Amino acid sequence: xxxxxxxxxxxNYGAVEVISGLDLDIFDGEFVVLVxxxxxxxSTLLRMIAGLESISGGDLVIDAERVNAKPPRxxxxxxxxxxxxxxxxxxxxxNMGFSMEIRKEKKSLKTDRVGKAATKLGLTPFLDRLPKALxxxxxxxxxxxxxxxxxxxxxxxxxxxxxxxxxxxxxxRLEIARLHRELGTTMVYVTHDQVEAMTLADRIVxxxxxxxxxxxxxxxxxxxxxxxxxxxxxxxxTMNIFDCSFANGGIILPNGTFLPLxxxxxxxxxxxxxxxxxxxxxxxxxxxxxxxxxxxxxRLGSDTMIYTNVxxxxxxxxxxxxxxxxxxxDAIALAFDQPxxxxxxxxxxxxxxxx
Amino acid sequence: MSTxxxxxxxxxxxxxxxxxxxxxxxxxxLGPAIILIALIMFVPLVIGISFAFQNYTLISSTGPSWTxxxxxxxxxxxxxxxxxxxxxxxxxxxxxxxxxxxGLGLALLLNRPFFGRRIVxxxxxxxxAVPGFLTGLTWAWLFNPIIGPISHWMVALGLFEQxxxxxxxPQNAMWGPVIAxxxxxxxxxxxxxxxxxxxxxxxxYEAGAMDGASVWQSFTxxxxxxxxxxIAITVLLRTIWVANFADLVYIMTGGGPANxxxxxxxxxxxxxxxxxxxxxxxAISVVLLLLLLLYAGxxxxxxxxxVKI
Numbered sequence: 001x002x003x004x005x006x007x008x009x010x011x012n013y014g015a016v017e018v019i020s021g022l023d024l025d026i027f028d029g030e031f032v033v034l035v036x037x038x039x040x041x042x043s044t045l046l047r048m049i050a051g052l053e054s055i056s057g058g059d060l061v062i063d064a065e066r067v068n069a070k071p072p073r074x075x076x077x078x079x080x081x082x083x084x085x086x087x088x089x090x091x092x093x094x095n096m097g098f099s100m101e102i103r104k105e106k107k108s109l110k111t112d113r114v115g116k117a118a119t120k121l122g123l124t125p126f127l128d129r130l131p132k133a134l135x136x137x138x139x140x141x142x143x144x145x146x147x148x149x150x151x152x153x154x155x156x157x158x159x160x161x162x163x164x165x166x167x168x169x170x171x172x173r174l175e176i177a178r179l180h181r182e183l184g185t186t187m188v189y190v191t192h193d194q195v196e197a198m199t200l201a202d203r204i205v206x207x208x209x210x211x212x213x214x215x216x217x218x219x220x221x222x223x224x225x226x227x228x229x230x231x232x233x234x235x236x237x238t239m240n241i242f243d244c245s246f247a248n249g250g251i252i253l254p255n256g257t258f259l260p261l262x263x264x265x266x267x268x269x270x271x272x273x274x275x276x277x278x279x280x281x282x283x284x285x286x287x288x289x290x291x292x293x294x295x296x297x298x299r300l301g302s303d304t305m306i307y308t309n310v311x312x313x314x315x316x317x318x319x320x321x322x323x324x325x326x327x328x329x330d331a332i333a334l335a336f337d338q339p340x341x342x343x344x345x346x347x348x349x350x351x352x353x354x355x
Numbered sequence: 356m357s358t359x360x361x362x363x364x365x366x367x368x369x370x371x372x373x374x375x376x377x378x379x380x381x382x383x384x385l386g387p388a389i390i391l392i393a394l395i396m397f398v399p400l401v402i403g404i405s406f407a408f409q410n411y412t413l414i415s416s417t418g419p420s421w422t423x424x425x426x427x428x429x430x431x432x433x434x435x436x437x438x439x440x441x442x443x444x445x446x447x448x449x450x451x452x453x454x455x456x457x458g459l460g461l462a463l464l465l466n467r468p469f470f471g472r473r474i475v476x477x478x479x480x481x482x483x484a485v486p487g488f489l490t491g492l493t494w495a496w497l498f499n500p501i502i503g504p505i506s507h508w509m510v511a512l513g514l515f516e517q518x519x520x521x522x523x524x525p526q527n528a529m530w531g532p533v534i535a536x537x538x539x540x541x542x543x544x545x546x547x548x549x550x551x552x553x554x555x556x557x558x559x560y561e562a563g564a565m566d567g568a569s570v571w572q573s574f575t576x577x578x579x580x581x582x583x584x585x586i587a588i589t590v591l592l593r594t595i596w597v598a599n600f601a602d603l604v605y606i607m608t609g610g611g612p613a614n615x616x617x618x619x620x621x622x623x624x625x626x627x628x629x630x631x632x633x634x635x636x637x638a639i640s641v642v643l644l645l646l647l648l649l650y651a652g653x654x655x656x657x658x659x660x661x662v663k664i
Contacts, residue, residue: 052561073567085562089580099566102576146566 002063002153002186003028004049010057011044011210018044019210021058026188031180033189035197036207036233042190043158045207049188050079050156062153078147079156082163084139086131086146092118093127096145117148120182121175137168144179154186161196173199194234198222206230228348231274237305237317239342241274251343254313255290259336263353264343271351274342277305277319281335282326288335292316294328308332406637413631426638436639438614439622443643445529446618447598450536455590457537458544459582465545466552476549483542491606494535498522498607522608525615532604532616536597544589551585552578587658595647619643 004026011019019041026032034042047053049060051072059066067075078099086095093114094101100110118124121141131139140160147155157176161169177200180187191197197204198218206213206221206229213233214226225231231239244251246269250260253273281288292310306318306326318334326332343351407426411419430436465476482490497503500518509515522531555578563573601620604610610617610625619639627636 050565052564072561072564073569077565079562079565081558081562083556083558085556085558087559087562087577087580098563098568098576102567102569102572146562150566 003061004154004186004188005061006045006049006058007061008058009045009048009055009060011041011048011053012056017210019048022210022212024205024212024215026186029184029186031187031189031200031202032205033191033197033201033203034205034207035191035194036213038192040207041210042192042207046079046156046158046188046190050077051075052079076150076153077156078150078152078154079158080140080143080147080160082159084131084143084163086139086142088131091128091130092123092134092142092145095131095142096123096149098146099150113149113151114145117145120148120179121145136164137172140164140172141175144176148179148183152185154188157187157189157191159191160189161191162193169196176200194236198234204234206233208233224350224352225274225342226350228272228274228344231342231344231350235276237277237319239274239276240280240316241272241344242313244271244273245269246271253289255310256312257289259289259338259341261338261341261343264351266343266351268345268351270346272344272348274344275336275340277317279337279340280316280318281337282306282318282320282324283333283335286333286335288333290316291331291333294326294330294332297326297328299323306332308334310334403637404641406633407641409634411632411634411637413633419634422634426635427642429635430638430642435614435617435622436619439617439619442529442616443598443618443620446533446536446604447594449533450540450597451590451594453533453537454540454593455544455586458541459548461541461545462548462552465549476546479545480542482539483546485539487539487600487602488606490535490539491532491603494531494538494603495522495607498531522616523612525612528608528612528616532607535603535607536600539603540593540597543593547585547589548582551582555581583661584658587654587661591651591654594650598643598647 004024006022006024006026009019009022009024010017022045024032034045036042044053048055051067051070055068060068062075062077087098090098096117097110097114100113114127115124118127121144123138123141123145126134126138126142131142134142140163143160160176161172164172173196176189180200189196189200201218203215204218204221205215208229214221214230216224216226221230221234225234225239228241231241242254244253244259246252246266247258249262250258251266251271251273252258259273290310290313292308292313294306295309295315296305296307298305298307301323302321304320304322304324304326306320306324308316308318310316316334345351406419408421408423409419410422410425461479465472465479469475485493497505498521500506500520506515506518506520509521510518522528559577560573563577568576599620601618601624604616604618605621605624608616610621620643623636623639623643626632626639
């Protein structure tokens with residue numbers, strides 16, 4: 001159990017700055033997910049917490065102790081690697097108990113701890129096997145078991161599910177969530193998969209180009225993205241975003257329609273309007289905000305995605321519940337749920353209601 | 356059971372439908388290779404071994420005749436043979452173990468990043484590219500107090516009382532060829548073990564570091580198990596090569612002084628080409644062959660039980 005505090009943390013490779021002056025507080029027992037596009041520095045940050053990468057600047061504090069200079073083994077943190085990094089020459093039992101073997105702990109204690117972790121993860125029948133004789137999901141479990149046996153202050157996960165197939169990924173995701181509930185240990189989890197981030201996290205840290213774009217609960221990020229990057233990154237399909245210009249008490253949409261938004265105090269000439277696919281409806285009476293021709297229909301069973309080509313505007317995605325009787329080429333009118341409209345100024349920062 | 360399950364492997368519909376054809380088909384494919392190997396390896400080997408059971412000397416007036424085990428019986432009482440066997444053991448064990456440990460150390464050094472590593476990696480291989488004959492000649496000169504510096508350095512270090520030729524001292528002459536052989540053979544171990552080291556994923560060391568392993572622990576518990584298959588095969592190969600390697604000793608000492616550096620390969624060579632006694636030389640060769648086969652068998656068995664990857 002531990003708090004992890006990042007204070008103005010920086011990382012340079014020579015002259016290249018990959019992480020610059022980053023602040024983050026991770027609370028005791030919290031599940032924090034670092035998410036962002038590849039190359040955003042999330043894995044580097046995790047490895048810096050682990051002690052596998054040196055820290056170029058700032059302080060890393062675990063439980064009120066600055067650990068910048070401490071080697072990984074003195075930080076009492078366990079890590080699950082993307083490739084699992086199981087020792088191929090050791091059977092499952094020895095893999096899981098390796099940290100105790102290293103510390104020359106009593107054999108009975110080791111057998112006991114490994115046995116308990118194996119029961120928890122359903123690995124008991126495989127204790128004698130070598131990693132090569134296990135499936136991907138079982139290897140993943142062994143990697144987690146190896147971390148559990150340590151009983152560490154915190155767990156770090158580096159994209160642990162990205163080598164698994166889709167079905168297994170869902171299963172393991174639930175298992176990680178259950179594990180966090182049972183152990184209550186601080187967990188830091190890196191992924192580029194926003195579904196993993198949304199479902200697992202107490203708080204999500206969205207990173208881009210070595211900076212934190214926003215920190216918040218999954219719903220905060222979804223409902224109140226701080227900027228265009230977060231708005232774009234969270235949500236699938238992505239938010240519809242388009243450039244509009246400001247007018248008295250509202251904005252002018254790309255097709256020239258005036259949309260009154262009196263709640264906002266808009267001062268910028270140029271704004272970006274964002275609206276999630278699920279916040280657009282098909283207008284049944286009236287012209288809505290725009291009209292266009294259906295270009296693509298994706299039927300997922302539970303939802304239907306409709307891509308509408310609006311002239312002078314581009315493709316707009318709409319998500320509707322259930323299956324809809326809509327064909328390609330249909331002319332439809334779209335209406336926006338006005339309370340769910342997001343506005344961003346010309347620097348990309350969100351414009352809040354009344355501000 | 357269905358009929359398909361009882362079909363011999365290799366049966367493909369439309370070809371060799373009867374079982375005789377199916378049994379012989381693989382041998383037809385293997386035939387050319389087997390014939391080639393038999394012609395260039397087994398036939399000379401069998402002829403060579405057959406010499407061991409003959410009285411086969413080039414200078415005898417009667418010509419070769421079958422003598423059964425006479426050559427082998429002579430071996431038992433041959434003091435030079437037993438001396439050479441002891442020397443071979445010393446020669447192989449000291450050369451291979453020194454080469455191995457120095458090569459492993461060098462490989463570990465070369466596996467760390469430093470400026471100019473690629474060039475150094477290439478240069479390290481150089482001794483291996485020098486012909487054994489040239490190696491022997493160069494080292495013999497280096498040890499020679501008249502033209503070489505080594506004995507003078509030894510005096511300066513206080514190891515020798517006067518600049519004597521190491522190769523002329525019956526007590527220690529064997530170290531001369533061993534040193535030359537170590538210089539020659541270290542690159543082999545360095546390069547092969549380096550290749551094996553580079554195949555170990557970095558993540559295993561990172562996982563080890565997270566698990567709390569010290570540098571020594573990650574060496575013994577991660578590196579060595581990974582190197583084990585390569586160590587087994589290179590030590591096996593190198594021992595066989597070294598045990599058969601007559602050039603260095605022959606060039607540097609000719610087996611002397613007083614047979615103190617005579618090893619089995621040089622003894623075989625002198626017996627065959629100096630005394631022209633091919634029968635006796637062949638008998639020694641057969642014994643050496645059997646010893647090496649025994650050694651290879653033991654090492655391969657050890658490899659099976661030790662190596663798990």
